[in-house]
Amino acid sequence: MIEGILVEGLIYGIMVLGVFITFRVLDFPDLTVDGSFPLGAALMAQCILMGTNLWLGLLIAFIGGVIAGVVTALIHNHLKVPNLLAGILTMTMLYSINIRVLGNRANVPILNQETILSQVSDRFSGLIPDEYILLLFFIIVAIVIKVLIDLFFRTDLGLTMGAMGNNEQMVISQGVNPKTLKTIGVGLSNGLVALSGAFAAQYLGFADVGLGQGIIISGLASVMIGEFLVMKSNRIGVLTFCALMGSIIFHAVVYLGRYYGYVIKMTPNDLNLIKGILIIILLVLTQSRKLKKVALKAMVDK
Amino acid sequence: MIALKNVSIVFNQGTVNENQALSNINLSVKEGDFVTIIGSNGAGKSTLFNMIAGSFVPTQGSILLNDRDITREPEYKRARYIGRIFQNPLLGTASNMSLEDNMMITYKKGFKWLKRSLNNRMRDFFRSELVHLNMGLENRMKENLAMFSGGQRQALTLLMMVLSKPALILLDEHTAALDPKNAQIVLELTNKFIKEFNLTAMMITHNMNHAIEFGNRLLMMDKGEIIFEAEGEAKKELTVEKLIAKFHDLRHKNFEDDKTLLSDE
Numbered sequence: 356m357i358e359g360i361l362v363e364g365l366i367y368g369i370m371v372l373g374v375f376i377t378f379r380v381l382d383f384p385d386l387t388v389d390g391s392f393p394l395g396a397a398l399m400a401q402c403i404l405m406g407t408n409l410w411l412g413l414l415i416a417f418i419g420g421v422i423a424g425v426v427t428a429l430i431h432n433h434l435k436v437p438n439l440l441a442g443i444l445t446m447t448m449l450y451s452i453n454i455r456v457l458g459n460r461a462n463v464p465i466l467n468q469e470t471i472l473s474q475v476s477d478r479f480s481g482l483i484p485d486e487y488i489l490l491l492f493f494i495i496v497a498i499v500i501k502v503l504i505d506l507f508f509r510t511d512l513g514l515t516m517g518a519m520g521n522n523e524q525m526v527i528s529q530g531v532n533p534k535t536l537k538t539i540g541v542g543l544s545n546g547l548v549a550l551s552g553a554f555a556a557q558y559l560g561f562a563d564v565g566l567g568q569g570i571i572i573s574g575l576a577s578v579m580i581g582e583f584l585v586m587k588s589n590r591i592g593v594l595t596f597c598a599l600m601g602s603i604i605f606h607a608v609v610y611l612g613r614y615y616g617y618v619i620k621m622t623p624n625d626l627n628l629i630k631g632i633l634i635i636i637l638l639v640l641t642q643s644r645k646l647k648k649v650a651l652k653a654m655v656d657k
Numbered sequence: 658m659i660a661l662k663n664v665s666i667v668f669n670q671g672t673v674n675e676n677q678a679l680s681n682i683n684l685s686v687k688e689g690d691f692v693t694i695i696g697s698n699g700a701g702k703s704t705l706f707n708m709i710a711g712s713f714v715p716t717q718g719s720i721l722l723n724d725r726d727i728t729r730e731p732e733y734k735r736a737r738y739i740g741r742i743f744q745n746p747l748l749g750t751a752s753n754m755s756l757e758d759n760m761m762i763t764y765k766k767g768f769k770w771l772k773r774s775l776n777n778r779m780r781d782f783f784r785s786e787l788v789h790l791n792m793g794l795e796n797r798m799k800e801n802l803a804m805f806s807g808g809q810r811q812a813l814t815l816l817m818m819v820l821s822k823p824a825l826i827l828l829d830e831h832t833a834a835l836d837p838k839n840a841q842i843v844l845e846l847t848n849k850f851i852k853e854f855n856l857t858a859m860m861i862t863h864n865m866n867h868a869i870e871f872g873n874r875l876l877m878m879d880k881g882e883i884i885f886e887a888e889g890e891a892k893k894e895l896t897v898e899k900l901i902a903k904f905h906d907l908r909h910k911n912f913e914d915d916k917t918l919l920s921d922e
Contacts, residue, residue, distance in 0.1 A: 511769035514762050518751035525751055529821075530737035530766035589755050589801045 358490045360610050364603030365493040366554045367573060369500055371581075371602040372595060373547035374574030379594070380508070381540045382520030383431075386442030388548050388574060390449025391423040392567040395549025397456040400463045400562035409471045413553055420549025423449060424542040432534040446567075453564045466560040489558075496554070500547070501595045507543075508591040516540055517591070548574075572630050573609075577601040579637045608633065658857055659709065659825055660685045664718030666704060666881075678704040679881045682718070686825070691851055692859045693868040695900070696878035702861045705878070706827045709859075711735040722824070737766040740823035742814055742831040746807040749814030756805075756813070757783060757798040763817040790816055790846065808839025812846055819850045826851075828860040844871070865897045879908060 370392060377385040395416040402412030423445055431441035457463045472489060479488045507513045519526050519536050526533050548570070556562040581601025588594060612621060612629050621629070666679040679701045686692060696702050707713045709720065711732035719728045727735060742749060750759050760783045761775045780798060787795040790812050794805075802810060811831060818826060828847065832840035848871055851858050862868050868875055875892050877885035877900065884907050887895055 506773075507771070509775070510771045510773050511761065511765075511775075512771055514754070514758050514775070515769045517754055517758070518762050521751040521753045522748065524743070524748045525762075527733045528736050528741055528749070529763055530733055531768055532731075532733045535768070589753060589758075 356610075358486050360607045361603060362489050362493050362558065363610075364606040365490075365497045365599070366551060366558055367577070367606060368497050368551075368599040368602035369554065370548045370551035370570065371574050371577040371598045372500065372504055373544040373551070374571065375578050375595065375598040376504075376540055376544040376547070378575060378578060380517055380520050381537060381544075383438050383537060383541060384442070385424070385427060385541055385544060386439060386571055387423055387427040387445045387449070387541070387545055388442075388571045389567040389569070390446035390453065391420040391545040391548045392552040392555070392570045393453045393562070393564055394419050394423055394449055394456070394567075395552030396556035396562040396566050397453045397463070397552075397564070398549070399553035399556050400465050401456055401458070403465050403468045403470055403557075404463070409469075409474065413471070413550065416553035417546045417550045420552075421542040421546040423549070424545030425538055427545070428534075428538040428541040432537060450564065457562060457564065461565070462561055462563045464561045465556065470557040472554075472557045493554075497599055500550075501592075501599060504595055505592045512539075513591075569627055569630065572627070572634065573605060576630055576634050576637065577605040579634065579641070580604050583637055583641060605633075658686050658688045658690070658723060660721040661709075662719050662721065664708065664715045664720065666708060666713060667716045670716065677881055679708065679715070682881075682883060684876075684883065686857060686859065688857055689855055690857055690874055691872035692874040692876060693872040694859060694861045694876045694878060695863070695865060695868045699880075700878040701881040702878055703829055704881075706741070706829050706859070706861065709825075710739055710741050710827055738824040740818040740821065740826040742811070742818060742826070742828050744830040744833050746811040746814070746834060749817075750802045750810050752803040753801060755799050755801055756794065759802055759813070760817060764820060766821050766823075786816060786820060806839070808835045808843060811835060811839075811843050815843065815846055815850065819854055819856070822854070824857065826856055826858045828858065830861050830863060833863060847871075865900055869895050869897070869900070877904065879904070884908065 370388070374385075374388060377383045377388075398416040398419045399412050402415055403409065407415075427438075427441045427445040430436050430444055431438045434441075436444070454461060472492070475492050476485065476488050479491075483491060508517055515526060515529065515531055516536050516539070519533060519540070523533050526536065552566065555566065559566075578598055578601055581597030581599070581604075584600065584604070585593065585597045588597075609626065609630070612626055613623055616622070616625065616629075661682050661684040664679060664682045665677070668674070668676040668678055682705065694702050694705070704713065708715055711727075711730060711734075714729060719726055721727070722738070751762070754762075757775060757780055761779065762769075764774075764779075784795040784798065787798075790809075792809055792812060794809060794813065797804075802813075805813070811834075815831075831847070832843050835843060844867065847858075847860070850856065858872070860872065869892070873889060873892065875885075875887045875895065876883050885900075885903055
C-alpha cells in the first residue's frame with residue numbers, strides 16, 4: 356500500500372512540477388494540462404504498440420506535450436486571449452487529437468506489452484524485492500527531473516523566468532520579450548505533464564482519453580499542500596522538493612478516500628468533490644496563516 | 658541623441674472619449690543632458706515617457722535615437738538602451754527572489770540563455786557595487802527583496818539600471834512614493850550616478866524645487882504640450898515663484914494644483 360502511494364505520488368509528481376512552473380513561477384494558470392497528460396499517455400501507448408524504442412517513446416510524449424503548451428502560449432500571446440481561455444481551447448482540441456492518437460478509440464490497453472516499467476522490473480527482479488523496484492526507479496526518475504529543473508532555474512534564462520510571474524514589467528525592462536518566456540515556460544511545463552502521463556499509462560496498463568480529467572486540480576492541490584507544509588523559500592530546490600512531497604501527500608489522501616471512504620459512505624464518485632474541498636480548505640488555511648503573519652508583524656512593529 | 662519630431666498621441670480616436678494626450682511635441686535631448694520635467698496632473702508627462710519607452714505608439718510623428726527611427730520598436734527591445742524607473746518601487750525588482758538573483762537578471766540586458774553566470778566572482782562584483790548605496794545591502798545578498806524597504810528597492814533599481822549602462826534613463830517620479838528621508842537619499846544617488854557615469858537622463862517630478870535644483874534643462878508641460886523650456890544659465894536663475902508666474906503668463910490661469918507642485922513630497 357505505502358509503496359503504491361509513493362509510486363503514484365512520484366509519477367504524478369512529475370506533472371505537479373509542470374503545474375508548479377506555470378502556476379507559481381510564471382503565474383500563468385494553464386489548463387492545457389488536462390489535455391497534455393492524456394496526450395503523453397496516448398503517444399506512449401501508441402509507441403509501445405508500434406514497437407518503437409521505449410525511451411524514444413518517452414521523448415516523443417515529452418515533445419508532444421511541449422507542442423501542446425507552445426500552442427496555448429501562442430494563442431495567448433498573439434491573439435490576446437486570456438491565458439485560462441487559451442488553455443481551455445487547446446485542452447478541448449487535444450481531446451479529439453488524443454482519440455486520434457489512440458487510433459479512434461477512447462481506451463487502449465497495454466497490459467501485456469513490454470514497457471519501460473516491465474523492462475526495469477525484469478532487469479532488477481531478484482536483486483531487490485519486487486514491490487520496491489518500481490519505487491526505487493521512480494525515486495530516481497523524480498530526482499533526476501527535479502535536479503534538472505533546479506539547474507534550469509539557476510541559469511540566466513531560468514532566473515529571468517522566475518521574475519516573470521512576480522513582475523512582468525521588470526522582465527520587459529531587461530530587454531526580454533515576456534511572450535518568449537511564456538512560450539518556453541508553458542511548453543516546458545506541458546512537456547513534463549505529458550512525460551508524467553507517459554509513465555502513468557505504463558503504470559496503469561492503459562491509456563485513456565479521460566485520464567486527464569481533473570489533473571489540473573490534482574496538480575494544484577499538490578502544489579498547495581507542498582507549500583503549506585514547508586515554509587516559504589526562495590530556493591528553487593526547496594520549492595520543487597515541496598511540490599513532489601505535496602504530490603505524495605495528496606495521493607495518500609486520495610488513496611485513503613478511495614479505499615476507506617466507504618466508512619463515511621463515500622463512493623469513488625465523490626473523489627472530485629473531495630479534491631475540490633481539499634483545495635478550498637488549503638486556501639482558507641493559507642489565507643488565515645497570512646493574516647496571522649500580518650497581525651504579528653504589526654505587533655512587532657509597534 | 659533622442660529626438661521627438663512632431664509627435665502626437667490621441668487616445669480613443671474617433672470616440673466621445675477622444676483625448677489628445679500629447680500634441681505636436683518637438684524635443685531634442687543631447688548626450689549628457691539631465692532634463693527635469695514639471696507640469697500638473699494630466700499634462701502628459703507620463704504619456705511622454707511611456708511613448709519614449711515604447712509602451713505607447715504615437716498617433717503621428719516619429720522618435721529618433723541617434724538618427725535611427727525607433728517609433729515602432731516594441732518596448733522590450735528599446736529597454737536594451739533605455740532604462741526606466743517607475744514611481745512604484747516594486748516595479749523594478751522581483752519580490753520573490755533574492756538580491757543576488759535580481760542583480761544577475763538586471764546585470765545584462767537582452768535575451769538570457771541557458772548559461773549560469775551567477776558565480777562567486779559575480780557575487781563579489783555585486784557586493785562591491787552595493788557598497789556605493791551605503792545601505793548595508795552588501796551583507797544581505799541572499800535575502801528576498803520582499804524584506805527590503807521601498808527606498809532600498811528604489812535605490813537598488815537605480816544602481817542596477819546604471820550598471821546596465823543605458824543610453825537614456827527615464828525617471829518617472831521615482832521618489833514620490835518614498836518617505837522624505839529615503840526620497841532624499843535616492844535623489845542624491847540619482848544625481849551622483851548621473852554625474853559619475855555621464856548619463857543622459859529625463860526626470861519627471863512634482864517638486865519644483867527639485868526640478869530647479871537638479872539637471873541642466875527644465876521643461877514645463879501643460880495639456881499635452883511643452884509650454885516652457887529653460888536651459889543652462891537661464892535655468893539656474895529660475896525660482897519657484899518665477900516658474901509659477903511664467904505659467905500664469907503663458908496660460909492665463911493659475912497652476913490648478915499649486916499645492917502638489919510646491920509640496921516637499
